[in-house]
Amino acid sequence: MNFVSIEDHGRVRRLTMSSPGTKNAIPRNGWVELAEAFEAFEASDQRALVISGADGDFSAGADLSADFSGFGTAAANAEYMELPNHAALALHRISKPTVAAVDGVAVGAGMNLALGCDIVIATDRARFAEIFVNRGLTLDFGGTWLLPRLVGLARAREIALTGRIVGADEAIEIGLVVEVVHHDSIEDRAMAVATGLADGAPLAQRMIKVALDRSSSMTFEQTLAFEGQAQSTLLGSEDLFEGAAAFFQKRPPEFKGR
Numbered sequence: 001m002n003f004v005s006i007e008d009h010g011r012v013r014r015l016t017m018s019s020p021g022t023k024n025a026i027p028r029n030g031w032v033e034l035a036e037a038f039e040a041f042e043a044s045d046q047r048a049l050v051i052s053g054a055d056g057d058f059s060a061g062a063d064l065s066a067d068f069s070g071f072g073t074a075a076a077n078a079e080y081m082e083l084p085n086h087a088a089l090a091l092h093r094i095s096k097p098t099v100a101a102v103d104g105v106a107v108g109a110g111m112n113l114a115l116g117c118d119i120v121i122a123t124d125r126a127r128f129a130e131i132f133v134n135r136g137l138t139l140d141f142g143g144t145w146l147l148p149r150l151v152g153l154a155r156a157r158e159i160a161l162t163g164r165i166v167g168a169d170e171a172i173e174i175g176l177v178v179e180v181v182h183h184d185s186i187e188d189r190a191m192a193v194a195t196g197l198a199d200g201a202p203l204a205q206r207m208i209k210v211a212l213d214r215s216s217s218m219t220f221e222q223t224l225a226f227e228g229q230a231q232s233t234l235l236g237s238e239d240l241f242e243g244a245a246a247f248f249q250k251r252p253p254e255f256k257g258r
Helices: 028-043 074-092 109-115 131-135 143-151 153-162 168-173 183-198 202-214 220-235 238-248
Strands: 004-009 012-017 048-053 098-102 105-107 119-123 127-129 179-181
Touching (some): 004 028, 012 183, 028 074, 048 109, 048 183, 074 109, 098 109, 098 183, 109 127, 109 143, 168 179
Parallel strands (some): 048 098, 098 119, 119 179
Antiparallel strands (some): 004 012
16 A cells, blocks of 8 residues: 555645554655655646645654664664655755645654645644654654744754644744644645645746745845846746736736746
């Protein structure tokens, strides 16, 4: 049985994680499937990606119950960590908008997979936790990079060092998610958001993602230089002229990514 299933709905691709009985914990082969799915989406004509979990949960993170037998030596451990690292990089390198639709638990690497998306929407019963410390582990799947960017260093330290559960109400209050909806409407809401993103200007979205990712490591002067270079490219694009024409003609734009 595959861990990842894919469905295309117009310009939106939907990725669903499923591991019955484990709250969609990610098995060893699941990391490979995720990486391949992220890379395939990047290479596709689809414009936006929605990531969710089956059966009322997002993901309980790595399925350690099935993998402990493979741990022990430094070489074996390093080989294993190449798998989630590859998947995390593949997600991070996606140039198109990504949306996490989080219901139920999103803990450990499952939490950081959600945080690796551009927009995180949660249900009223969503529960987040950087549970690693309670297992004698440190954060992975990019959590030490992602979490402080969203909630600030002080709050990130507290959440990571305690491994406590963050409920939906707190998650939106501290900026971990952008919206909380009733659990019955999460699929429709995530698809609506993704559809809106899929109608956007692909070149501009790509530039925006790169600029925001680099924002904390660039000086203001470097930021202006990057913005100038990016804007110069976009000012010569077909999408700019389409956007302007649509504005004056009072119609929705049809961006081509050119």
